[in-house]
Amino acid sequence: MKYLLKQMGLYLVAAWAALTLNFLLPRAMPGDPVMSLISRMRGQIKPEQIASIKAAFGFTDGPLWQQYLQYLNAVFHGDFGISISSYPVKVSDIISTGLFWTILLGVVSLLISFIVGNLLGVFITWRRGGVADTILPGLLTFMGSFPYFWLALVMLFLFAFKLGWFPLRHAYADELSPAFTWTFIQSVLVHMVLPAGSVVLVSVGGWMMTMRSTMVGVLSEDYIVMAEAKGLPQRMVMFAYAMRNAILPNITQFGMSLGFILSGQLLTEMVFSYPGLGFYLVKAVNTQDYSLMQALFLMITLAVLVANFIVDLLYVRLDPRVRAG
Amino acid sequence: MNIPQISVTEAQTPEVRSKIRRAPRLAQFDWFTRMLRDPKAVIGLVILAIFLLMAVFAPVIAPKDPNRIVGRANQAPTAKFIFGTTGQGKDVFAQMVWGARLSLGTGFLTGALITLLSLALGMTAGYFRGWVDGVLSTATNVFLIIPGLPLLITLAMYLPPGAMTIIIVLSVTGWAWGARVFRAQTLTLREKDFVSAAVVSGESTFNIIFREILPNMTSLVVSSFFGSVIYAIGADAGLAFLGFENVSIVSWGTMLFWAGNNSALLTGAWWTILPPGLCIALVAFATTMLIYSLDEVTNPRLRSEKEIDSVLKRFHIRSRRSTPVLRHERGG
Numbered sequence: 001m002k003y004l005l006k007q008m009g010l011y012l013v014a015a016w017a018a019l020t021l022n023f024l025l026p027r028a029m030p031g032d033p034v035m036s037l038i039s040r041m042r043g044q045i046k047p048e049q050i051a052s053i054k055a056a057f058g059f060t061d062g063p064l065w066q067q068y069l070q071y072l073n074a075v076f077h078g079d080f081g082i083s084i085s086s087y088p089v090k091v092s093d094i095i096s097t098g099l100f101w102t103i104l105l106g107v108v109s110l111l112i113s114f115i116v117g118n119l120l121g122v123f124i125t126w127r128r129g130g131v132a133d134t135i136l137p138g139l140l141t142f143m144g145s146f147p148y149f150w151l152a153l154v155m156l157f158l159f160a161f162k163l164g165w166f167p168l169r170h171a172y173a174d175e176l177s178p179a180f181t182w183t184f185i186q187s188v189l190v191h192m193v194l195p196a197g198s199v200v201l202v203s204v205g206g207w208m209m210t211m212r213s214t215m216v217g218v219l220s221e222d223y224i225v226m227a228e229a230k231g232l233p234q235r236m237v238m239f240a241y242a243m244r245n246a247i248l249p250n251i252t253q254f255g256m257s258l259g260f261i262l263s264g265q266l267l268t269e270m271v272f273s274y275p276g277l278g279f280y281l282v283k284a285v286n287t288q289d290y291s292l293m294q295a296l297f298l299m300i301t302l303a304v305l306v307a308n309f310i311v312d313l314l315y316v317r318l319d320p321r322v323r324a325g
Numbered sequence: 326m327n328i329p330q331i332s333v334t335e336a337q338t339p340e341v342r343s344k345i346r347r348a349p350r351l352a353q354f355d356w357f358t359r360m361l362r363d364p365k366a367v368i369g370l371v372i373l374a375i376f377l378l379m380a381v382f383a384p385v386i387a388p389k390d391p392n393r394i395v396g397r398a399n400q401a402p403t404a405k406f407i408f409g410t411t412g413q414g415k416d417v418f419a420q421m422v423w424g425a426r427l428s429l430g431t432g433f434l435t436g437a438l439i440t441l442l443s444l445a446l447g448m449t450a451g452y453f454r455g456w457v458d459g460v461l462s463t464a465t466n467v468f469l470i471i472p473g474l475p476l477l478i479t480l481a482m483y484l485p486p487g488a489m490t491i492i493i494v495l496s497v498t499g500w501a502w503g504a505r506v507f508r509a510q511t512l513t514l515r516e517k518d519f520v521s522a523a524v525v526s527g528e529s530t531f532n533i534i535f536r537e538i539l540p541n542m543t544s545l546v547v548s549s550f551f552g553s554v555i556y557a558i559g560a561d562a563g564l565a566f567l568g569f570e571n572v573s574i575v576s577w578g579t580m581l582f583w584a585g586n587n588s589a590l591l592t593g594a595w596w597t598i599l600p601p602g603l604c605i606a607l608v609a610f611a612t613t614m615l616i617y618s619l620d621e622v623t624n625p626r627l628r629s630e631k632e633i634d635s636v637l638k639r640f641h642i643r644s645r646r647s648t649p650v651l652r653h654e655r656g657g
Binding site: 010011013014017018021022025141142144145146147148149150151153154156157161162256259262263266267270278281282285286293294296297300301304305308 | 470
């Protein structure tokens, strides 16, 4: 419990830091950000949009602390203003659709790479010096060296453009509208193969290598010898004794990689025009849609914080030492 | 220096014994000479050296300006343009060679800055402990948790574009991982006898940190530096690909930006996409190999595994699961 409280405190500080950063950045810019923004838009801006920008930044005539409080108040009410690029859609509407796709893609690809990577790690450690143990570490390390988005580009080119096995872009076929039907789900799955696949290929090696190095240590422990001496079946020693203990460092890593994946995924979403938060973030930056951009940055941060907290809950459940301390 | 003596009797081969008998060198740099005997490290060093030479001798390898339009756009690789031309009719090979300068320059400079920053913050937290540690650790954890690329994009948006901006932004967002490692290591080293001895003999804090503790983390610093270089090169390429850098300067990232901009995929111009990506991947791979090798050389458990591996190979013992127990000859 103490551990959870400590972690929660940390996440609150992180959330506050992100909020404040969002508030301070436009103000730290030289000159008046709203005016410079308006001049950058070269007159293609409506008066109500100017008001929207001012509101999004919390630029009122009061002193700084008052602006800060107004800004916090607006954020807590989920009021991020109106998007400039897709005027007059509310920023919060864009976020709620984007968030779904980002979390779906992120969680699916992370889970696959986590499960596959750990199983591979257990397997190659169990057969130390075997064929898989000689080939896989080098191969997957090399795969892991590719930038996420580059591998995504190459896969898009090969499997979608040249071979036509998978669709080129978007999260589901354009003619469908979101519904809980088999055709729709099928379409979503087919559209997810390449983006998720590229993330898995790059990240699976890391899980495997960590698992391998922890497993090597765990396997030399006495309780493994004991389990073997008792004549327990190999599979049981492998999973219930060795893997169960060796997986802990990877679980800690899991929360952290959610952040990395959500970040790296931003580029993947770009490549596949996948309608997640990252895709919208880049779009917002390119169209200089500040209110959308700020809200998206906050949302991605919050998603990572919540995900980390869930992992913490899981960790407490798995490691009794944390529960006690 | 403590040399682990292997308690398995088969391990007493001439090879191992000669290692034990050899006079100890400067322990701090021992890892370096050991690394040079490791094929992983050699592969890594050779690949890195090739790319560094390519960057340094770019004017010799590809004497013409990489931004010059040399011929028809989107030409497939031919004898004249061995990597083909871009969507704007520029020579891909020349761009790749010249691009190494900015990409590697940004990568290594940022790597160095990140390492310095994380060393300063991590060691301060680890050495002074107390409230200093509390504040710095919280900051470290916050930076670890805030997703990097969105923050990078947001920062890059507000600051004036340019290579220096990218280097600074990458350093500010990338120090946390290293700081955590250095803090932990400083906390451990601080409890060691040699530090206590230095404290008792009245050494200044500055001397203790930089002459007693820091030299004992050399390999960790090097490994963290390489890790930061990988991070910087990747993040730099990502930002450039999105168009958040000065895209008129040639780098591997901006090559990918232009490839995307000229819809290289749809025109089938794969030769504009492969070279920069492969360059980034090779550099990252080489650097990862160096880190693995460094880890193997400095981690006693992994090191002894390697030694035992070679012994087992000598006796044609194929499979083996656990690491044999090692004992120190004398007390630790």
